[in-house]
Amino acid sequence: MSEATDRPVDDDAWAKACAEDLEAEKARRRTQYGPPPGSAAEELRKLVDAVTDKVSSLGTPLFGATAQGTVRQIIKQAKSAVEPVIERNPDVFDHIAAAGSELLAAYRSAVEGQERRWTRGAEGSAPNGKKADDPTDPRDEGPAAGEHIDLD
8 A cells, every 4th residue: 555545535625725725815805905895784884874973073063052953863863764774685785786886887888988989080080990980890889969069
């Protein structure tokens, strides 16, 4: 028998090594970038708390005693209305955050496409040498409606 066959084989050695590497990388990132953001529900809760603290601190010089009490009451009511929704539906906020990210990506894409059309050369050619009105360009949605802007 060889020396290698005398040792017991750990079937999960690869999985353990990967898990250790992953934990080491997470620790390195926490050290470098700080703690990762929480879920969208946790972030909303932090936002509500921060707004509550900020509005409470602004109250003294700007509002009278009656107005300050009214502001505190409104904040308390808003917070008591938001908290149960966050508790019951934390996944909803993650979906809303993901949808917002997708909408932002779509907006960026639309803006970049419009900017490409605006910055095409005076001879009607794009920077890559294609003709500006080239119908085969999949990024081109056709000519944009022109609008005169008076800069004077």
